[in-house]
Amino acid sequence: MTRTLDEANRAVSTIMSMPYGLARSAAAEQEAARISAEGPDEARAYALFALVDSYTSTPEAEKAFLPFTRLVRWWDEHPELFDGSDTHSLFWSFKWMVGLLARFPSVPTAQIDATLDDMARRYALAGNGTSAVAGERFAWLRAQGDPRAEEAYRTWITTPRDTFSDCAACLPAGQAEYLAETGRVREAADVVRAAVAGGATCGDEPAGMESLLELLLLDLGDAQGAAAVHRSAMSHLDAAVSKEVAVARHVEFLARGGHPGRALRLLHAHAAHVTVADSPGERFAVLTHVAVAAGVLRETDPDAPVDLDGVPVRTVAELDAWARAQVEPIARAFDARHGTDRYARLLETAWERRARRLPVDLSVLAAGPRDAAPAEGAAPAVPLAPAGTDAASPAGVDVDLGGSDRVAAALARAESSPDPVEASRAYVEASALAEDEGRLEDAGFALAEAAQVAATLGDDEGAVPAFGRAISLLRAAGTDPAYVGPVVRAAAAVQARTGDLEAALAAVERTLSAVGTTAGEPVSAPTPALAEELAARRADRAAGEARQLRDVRARLAATAGRYAQAAAEAELVAEEFGRAGQALDAAHAFWLVGSARRAAGEAAAAVDPLRAALEGLASAGARTSGAAVADELVGTLRALGRDAEADAVAASLVA
Template sequence: MTHDDEAQQIREALWATYDMDNGALRNARAEDVVARAERTGDVDLLLDCLRGLMSAYEFSAERSKMFVPFTRALQLWDADPSQFDKQQAHSLFWWFKWVTSSMLDYPEIPLAAIEQWLVEMERRYRLAGHAARTVRWVEFYVAWHLGDEDRAAGAYAQVLAADRDSMSDCHACEAGSMGLWESERGDDKGALERWAPVLSGGLSCAEEPHRVLAKTLLPLVRLDRLDEARANHLRGYRLARGNESLIATVGKHIEFCALTGNEARGLEILADHVQHLDQHANPDARLSLLEAAALLLGRLDALGLGEQPTAGPAGRTWTVAELLAHVEAERSAIAARFDARNGSDATSRRSRERVAQPPLLDRLPLGAAARRLPRVPDAAAPTKAAAATAAGADESFEDLLTRARTLRDQGHPAGRPAWLAVEGALAARGGTDDLRLRAELAAQRGIRVAGEDPEAALAAFTEAAELSAEADLMGDAAVQTGRAALALALLHRPDEARETASRAVAMAQAAGADTRRRAGVQLSRAKVLGLLAGHENDDAGRAAARSAAEEVLAQVGAAAAEAEAEPRLHAIGADARHLLAGLGAGDAVFRAALLREAADAYDDAGQPWHAAAPLGALARQLARAGELGPARATALTALERGEILDDAEETGLLHLLVADLAGHQEDHEEAVRHALDAARWLDEAGLAEGPGAAARFRLAKAYQGLDRHAEAAEVLQSALPDLLAQGEGQGVSARRALADSLATLGEHAARAEQLLEAMAVTSGWTDDRGSHAHLAWATAEALADAGRVADAVAAYAEATRLWRELDAPVPVIRTLRARGWLLARGEEPDLDAARAAFAEAEAAAVEGLAVPGEEEWRAAFREELRGEAADTARQLANLLRQYGAEAETREECLGLFERAAAGFGELGPDFDRGRATALLGAAEICAHAGESARARELLGEVLGLAESHGDALRQEARRARRLSDWLDREAE
C-alpha cells in the first residue's frame, strides 16, 4: 500500500470519528487513528489526528486525557512551527485554553502548575498576536474556582473590556458563563438577560443551549417565572440526558426537581445516571452530580422515605438513607481533595451550601410522569387530630364542639378538620361518656374513610348507629344505618346492602323522624340501588333507584310547601336531582335541567361548593352533545365552586375536561394550563396510570399545537408506559404523536422506532387497514430520514401494497415515487428499479383514470389523478437529470418536462406551480444544450405565469430571471 493510500484510509477513519456519539468508543477509535498516524511519520496527518483525539476527549468523561495529545502537539510546535498549517496552528492555540482551564477539574494537578500554565498561555498568546480576552477568561475561571471573588471580578471586567478574536469562545458559551456569574452574585434578572440570545436560539453550539437551559432553572423559580422554568427543564433535560460530558448539567436538573416538590422525577433522573456517582472520570463534574444527589436524597429522607428502595451504584441494593450516606461521604471526600489542592475551604463550603438549600416551592407541576412515591408520615410530626387541636387551642371544648356541629350542619368542608380538633381535645380530656357525641365522632370517622376504606367506614357507621340507638336517637340511628348500607354497596355485598337500606327506611318511619332524616335515609337507599344497578347492569334496579330518588324529591317538595324546609333539606333535594340525572332519567334536556336545578338547590342550601359536582356532570353532558363553549364555561364554574372541597379526583377530572375542550377549540395555552393541573391532581388522587396518562397526552398535544415539540416529546416519553397500558388504540396514538414531535426535533431514528412499534400493532387491525397503511407510509419516510434506505424501500413497498388493497391510487402513486427516489440514491443505486417504480406510478394513474362514472366527486378525483400523472413525469425527469448520464437522458428528460408542463396546463390555474417548475426544467436543458431561443421562450411562459400569480410563484420567477441573465452573459 502506498503512503498516499494509507494516509487516505487514516483520514477516512478520522472523519468517521467525528460522526460517532461522544464517549469511550469514540475516544478509543480516535486513539487508534493517532497511533496509526504516528507510525506513518507524516506530521501533517498526525496533527490532524491529534486534533480529532482532543475533540473526542473534550466532549466525554475522559476530558483529562486531553493533556497527552495536546502536549504532543505542543512539542511538535516547539520543534518546528512551520510544520503547522494555518488551521492546525489555530487548533493548537484553541486547545491551549481548554487544557489550561480543564486542569482545575482534577485536584491531583497542583495549583502552582495551573498558575504556571496560565502564565505560559498568556506568553504564547501574546507572541502569536492573539487578544488578551481569552487569557482573562481562563484567569476568571481559575479565580472563580478558588473562591477569590476580587480576582474573578477583576478578570471578568478585563474580559468585557477586551476585543474578541479568533481565539474567543463562541458567543453562546461566553453568554453561558456571563449569566452564571451574574446569577452567582445574586442578579437573576441580569443573568437571564445574558442568557436570552441562547434561549431564543440566536446563539448555539455543541453544548448550548443544553447548559444554559439548566442554569436558568433556579433563577426562573426565584423570579416566579414558573412556566419558563418548567419548559426549560423539559426541553433541557432531553438535550442533556445520557451525555457524559453534561453530567454537571444533569445535576442541575436533579437539583431543580429536589427544590420544587418533584422528588420522584429527580429520583428517576438520578437513576438514569447513577453509575456516574462512583465512576465519572471528571472529579469536578462528579462532585456536582454528588451534590445534587445529596440534596435530593436528603429531601426524600426528610419526607420520611429513608427506607424507600432506590437505584444506586452496581453491586448491591440501596435504600434512600443508605445511598444518602454513601453520596455524602463521596461528596465530602472530593471537596476535601479540592480544598487541599487550593489551600482554602471554598469548594467544600460551596458544596455544603448547595446541599443545604431549602425548597423553593411545595410543588411545581411539570407534566412529565414519574413513579409515585409512597406517603410515609413523619413520626415526629403531630397527627392530624393534634394539629387541628393546636389550631383551635384558644377555644374551649364546648366552643370547638359547637363550631364542628355548625359546620357539619352547613355541609361545609371545614367541618372535617373541626371534628378532628374535637377528637384531639377529647383525647386530651380522657374521652367522654356522652353517647350522642360518641355517635357523632364515629359517624365522622366513617365519612372520612368512606372513599378509601369502605370496610372501616362500615364499622364506623355501624358503631354510630348502635350508639345513637342506645341514646334513644332513633332518627339518627336510621341515618347511620343508611350510610352503612352505602358502605356495603361499595364493598359489593348486594343482598346485605339492600336489606340494610330498607331497614334504615323502616327505622326512620317507625321513629317518626323529621322530614330531613326520612328524606336522607330514602336518598341513601336510592344511592344503594343505583350503585348496585351499575355493578350488575340492571335496568330494573336503575328504575327502582330512580323511583326512590323521586320519592325523596316529593318529600322535600312537600316539606317546602309546608314551610318545614331547612337548608339541609334543600341539599338533600339537590343530591337527589344529581342522582336522578346520573341514573339516566328522561332525555338529555331533562337531565340537563335536573343538574342545573341541583346546582341551584345547593346555592339555596347555602352550600355553593357542592354545586361543583352537578355542574361537572352538566359540563360533561354538554361536551358529549358537542356544545364545547358552554361545556367549557360550565366546567370552569364547577372548578371555581369546588375549590375548597379538596377533592383531588374530581378536581383533576374537571381540569382534564377543560383541557380537552380548550384543545378542541385550539386554545392551546389554556389546554396546557389545565392539563398540567389535571396531571397534578390526578397524581395526587393515585390515578396517574389512567386519567393521569390521559392528562399528559392532552398536555403533549397542546404543546404540539404551540410548536413546543421538545416539551411534548419529553411528556409523551415519560407517560408512554401508562398510555400503552390503556389499550392498542391509545398506544398507537401515543406513539404516532411522539413520532410527530421527534420528526420536528430531527430525531429521525427514534421517530422510526416509534412508528415501527406502532406498525407491529396495527398489522393485526383487520377492520382498520387504512391506519396500518398510513403508518407504513409514515414509517417509510422516517426510515428514509434516518438513513435506513433499504428498510425505507421495503416500508414503501408495504405501504404501496396496502394502498392497492384499499383501492387508493393517489397514495399508491406517491409511495411508488418515493420508493423510486430512494432506489436511485441508495448506497447501491439502481436506476432501472427507480424507473420501474415510476412506470408503476404512471400505470396506477392511467388505471385510476379508466374507472367509469360521472359523479361530481369522481370528476374531481380524475383531476387529482391527472395532476399526479403530470407530477410523475416531472419528478422522473428530475431524477434522471440528477442520477442518470446526462448525454443519454437529455432528450428523455426534455420530453418528460414538456409532457408534465402540458399535463399541468390542461388542469387550470391551481396547477400552475407544477407547470412552472416543469417549464423551468425544460428551459434549463435547452439552455445548456445551446438552444437559447427555445429556452427563452420557455422562460417567458414561466414569467407570464409568475406575473399572474404574484408572490405565489416568486421562487420560480427568481429562477427564471437567473437563467435568463446567464443566457445573456453567454450571448455576450
C-alpha cells in the same frame, strides 16, 4: 503504503464527525499512531488534535494531556507543517487543557500556573487576542477561591472578543455560573435569559444554562417561569454533548419543585452519571446536586427505593448519606490544593438550598381528559391511516379530524401553536368535541396526540391516563387493532418510565391478540379482486404492527430485568424485520439482543448481535445510533480481553 495527505485528512475528518465515546477515542488513537509512524507529517497535527478532542468530552478526559503535549512539541519542532486550521486548533486546545487540569485536584497548582503562563506567552508571540487567556485566568482564580477573581472576571467580560473567545453560548453560561455563585442571582438569570432569547447555542447549550436558570428562578420565586424553562431545557437535553451536570441540576430542580417521582425517574434514567464523570470537578458538581435532591426527598419519603448500578444504596435516605460521603472528600482535596475553603463553602451553600423550595406546576394536561370510559362497541368513525416512520404525528398516526368548525379550529390551534403545552391542551379540546359528536376514533387519536406531547414535556403523570383513555376510545370505536397498535406502543414507553410495566405488557398482549384475530377477517368490496387486494393489505399491515408490538414486548421485558426473555424475543423479531426488508428495525432489535445479553452477564454472547446491529445501522446511515452500538461493542470486546477485535471495530468506522 503511505497515504496521501488528502486520504489521511479524510480519515481524521471522519473521526471528528463521530459522536464522542469509546469507539471514537479508539479510532483516534489508531489514526494518530498510524500517521505518526507512517506519515504524512502534514497530517500529524490534525490527528493529534482529533485525539485530544476525542478524549476531552469523555470519562477518559485525563488521557488528553499526553497527546496535547505531543501536539505542542510538534509545533515547536515543525511549525511549518501546521496549516491555518491546525494552528488555530493548537491554540484553542490550550483552553481545554488549562480548564481540564484545574478539574483534577491531583494536578499541582504550579503545573496549572505554568500551563496558563505558557498559554499567555504563546498567544502573545503569535499575535493572538487576549480574550481566551483572560477567560482561563479568571476561571482558574475562581476555582481557587482567590479574591482576585472578581477583578479577573471584569477583565474577561470587557476584553474585546477575538477568534479564540468562548462562543456566544459558553460565555454567558460561564458568566451566569459565577454571578450565581457570588450571590447575584437576578443578574445571573438575566444573563441566561438574554442568551437564550438571542438563540445562543453550541454543543452543550442551551441545555446547560437553562438547567441553571430553572434553579435560579426557584430562588427568585418565579414558579411559572421555572416551569417554562424546565420544559425548554428538557427538550434540548438529548442534543447536548455533555449533559451530566445538566441532568443533576434537573434532579435537584424536580425535588425542590415538589416532584419526587419525576426526580427519581430522571436519576434512574441517567444512573451512570452518578458513578462516571469526565473529571473530579464534574463529579463534585453532579454529586452535589444529587445530594441536595436526596436531602429534600428523604424528608417526606426516606424509604423511597433507589436502584442505581454501582451505588450501594437502596433508599433515598441512604443515597443522601452516600452522596455526601462521596462529595465531601473531593471538596477537601480541591481546598487542600488551593489553600482556601471555596469548595467547603460551596457545599454549605448547597445544603442550605434544601430548605429553599417552591411548588412548580409542571402538568401539561391540567384540564385532563374525561374520566368516563366509552362504551365498547360504540359506532366507529372512519379509521385514520397509520403513519410511517416519517410521520410528524407524535402518537404515530396522522390526525385529520375535519368535522365541525369547532373541532377543526381546535385542531388547527394544536398544529400551529408554538407552545407545546397549549398544543397538547388544544388536542384535548378537539378530542372532547369529537367525542361529543360521537366520533370516538377521531377523539381517541386526538387524545393520543395530546398524551404524547405531554410525555415529551415530562408530564408522564398526565400522559399515562390520557393514553389509557385514548386507547379505550379507539377500541370502543372498533378501530382496526393495527391502527391502535402505535398508540399502545407510545403508551408503553411512558408506562415503562413510570414503573407500570405490567399494565404496559397487558395492553401490548391484548393488542397483539386483536391484531392476529382481525388479520384474516374477510373484507367487503365491490369485486372479489378488490376484496382480495384489500385483505392482503390488511394482512401486511397486521403483520407489520405485530412485529413492532413484539419488539416493544421484548423491550419491556428488558426493562423489567427479564434479560433472557428479552434477548430471545428480540432475536426472533430481528430476523422477522430482516425478512420483511426492515433493515433499520432489525438492527435496533439486534442491538437489544446484545444489550440484554450483556446485562445478563453474557458478554461473549453479546458480541455477534452487536456486530449485526452495527452493520445494519451503518448500512442505514444511522451514525449516532451506530456510534452508540460501536461504543458498546468496543467496551464489550475490551472487557473480554479481545483488544485486537476492538481495534478492528474502531478502524472499520474510519474505513
